[in-house]
Amino acid sequence: MNETAHVDSFAKDNLPPREQWPTLVFELPELQYPPRVNCAVELLDKMVENGFADKPAVCNRTVAWTYRALLENANRIAAVLQDDMKLVPGNRVLLRGANHPMLAAAILGVWKAGCIAVPTMPLLRAKELSVIIDKAQVGAALCASELKEEMALAREQSPVLRQVMYYGGTQGALEQAMASKSGVFRSVDTSAEDVCLIGFTSGTTGRPKGTMHFHRDILAVCDCFPRSTLQSSADDVFIGTPPLAFTFGLGGLLLFPLRVGASTILLEKLTPETLMQAIQEFRPTVCFTAPTFYRQMAPLASKYDINSLKKTVSAGEALPTATRDAWQRATGISMIDGIGATEMLHIFISAAGDAVRPGATGKPIPGYRACILDDDSRPAGPGVVGRLAVMGPTGCRYLADPRQADYVHDGWNLTGDAFEMDADGYFWYRARTDDMIISAGYNIAGPEVEDALLKHEAVAECAVIGVPDDERGQIVKAFVVLKPGIEPGDATTKQLQEFVKQSIAPYKYPRAIEYRDSLPRTETGKLQRFKLREQAT
Missing domain, CATH: 3.40.50.12780 (ANL, N-terminal domain)
Structure with missing residues (x-):
């Protein structure tokens, strides 16, 4: 590996051993990269140098930034991370926000500072965020103000997250800090094999996996x-x-x-x-x-x-x-x-x-x-x-x-x-x-939904699978065994659905619930989801 620019060696220390990496193939001439490269420099600084400075880069209905403006804002964010938040290369930065030019600038700013971006879905709840924060040992976050509530709860649950800076709305502390920066920043000279992104994906057990990218x-x-x-x-x-x-x-x-x-x-x-x-x-x-x-x-x-x-x-x-x-x-x-x-x-x-x-x-x-x-x-x-x-x-x-x-x-x-x-x-x-369910483009782990349902006082047992749906490809369907004295019906279904929406990301809730007296299991007690799938098709 080329000499890392990371002062914080967490990412390098937690990569799998080289012998467990997949074989990497760089057959195309355009895939021959130098040993030292910072992707944000390639995507921004060099594009400005190559004549795109005044070309529109990112916009929405209220913001329109050229490549030069996006570069300057990314540089200001990088300076805030380095000077105000005292982050060092290799630190992880959680990113929270809906699609917006500021989120784009934040991602690029994190890379320019030599830090590692950990983007998170806006709909995630505090419980889900805290798992990611703890797994990646995230010490800092940049978060849209409208997502402050869940971010604050996650911070309470994960003491490792020492500082959060919000942007947008009336609480734009990040913008205030950026205002004191010049818009010029010397990007960290990273190795081509320095980790810059940890993208989290849920596995079949619901335990999120962090995928590390250079x-x-x-x-x-x-x-x-x-x-x-x-x-x-x-x-x-x-x-x-x-x-x-x-x-x-x-x-x-x-x-x-x-x-x-x-x-x-x-x-x-x-x-x-x-x-x-x-x-x-x-x-x-x-x-x-x-x-x-x-x-x-x-x-x-x-x-x-x-x-x-x-x-x-x-x-x-x-x-x-x-x-x-x-x-x-x-x-x-x-x-x-x-x-x-x-x-x-x-x-x-x-x-x-x-x-x-x-x-x-x-x-x-x-x-x-x-x-x-x-x-x-x-x-x-x-x-x-x-x-x-x-x-x-x-x-x-x-x-x-x-x-x-x-x-x-x-x-x-x-x-x-x-x-x-x-x-x-x-x-x-x-x-x-x-057991992954793919619904409307979202990856949903059935066992995670089961775990949420089982926390409801009315649920004795449950199993969750994906079933075909014309509109969404698949939908989440739950088979539920209720505790004695609880009546199945529309009111119970709505109550369970709302309960799941409040405990995990709302898009994961079961759109269909079928009540059963029992669930198929092996002699050793293992749930047989394949039988439910067979019955549902």
Whole structure:
């Protein structure tokens, strides 16, 4: 490893041993990075130097920053982290906020200061935040003022979080601190293999896994999918729904546009209707969102002027052929489908234009390889359904987690998806290979929802699975055994649903609840979720 710039060695100390890393492949000439690189410098400073200073970079309805303005704001935030908060390279910084230019500047500022960004979903509750804070030993946070309540509760639960600075609203302490900074900052000279991002994803048990990514990884995903498949350029304007806390959103709505000198529209709390309105208003050329949104947007297309759109990217869950067809009929746009993973940082299988084969996700994008492993963990030929295995310039490195050995096998990344490859090398999604529920692009761990339900005084037992749904791909369904004396019915269902919404992120609540007298178990007492899945299909 190149000499680290990190004074705080926590990340390096908690990387998995090198022998447990996946094989990394850097076959493309554009993936040859120098041993020392700071990704924020590449995405901002160098773009300003190369003539993009006055080009629009990020905006919403109240803020419009050029590349120069975004650079200066990121520099001011980096100076606040270094001078006011006394952070040193390698410290972790929790980031809390809806999609907004300030959140974009905060992420970039963290990287410029040589610190490690830990973005979190705005909907997470204090309990979920505290798990992330403790796991990553996060000592500082930058948080949007409207999310102060849960942030304050998380801070109470996690003493390791010593300082929080809020931005926005009437409590904009971060903006006040930034006002005293010059807008010039000497970015930390980081190693290409210094960790700069810890993205958390829930596993099948609900225990979150921290995925560790280097400065080099940030650039690598920018130089693969957007270059070869999306073919984005400086003339593009990006828009979409995924939060910057998702690597899907971080790439599609911030990293990819900055890498080519394009512009991005960062809006929060979008619905299918308001996204269509925003497309009409801002005239974007590229849209990133989940199949659920495209399904709901297709019948609205005739009501809005969206002819600026040239490319639409779908990821986060499997894209049904019916959704792809409905979108193309309504808009004339051929959908770009893709599969990625938080562990891999972004999309690694996709297809666009004439290369699209409806129903298939696509082929490995340039820079990545993929194969199907059979039951004996050997590469299988066409027509075999097995575990998807991927290899490329990015790969899984979990933060101090024994599950690293489950994800990496003989150098391959095992994504947890079952796929089939056809004779032409196209990959076709078949199912998840674990208990993860993917609903409207959100990853939801069934056992985490079970844990929340079991805390309600009326629940004796429960099991949670994902069941097919036309609108959301899957929905969370709970099978509940009530305690004696509790009557099932609509009132009980609503009570349980509201209880879950208050204890974990609201999007995880069970949209369907079925009451049972008992649940299927083995002789040793283990819950047999597969029987519930069989009964639900």
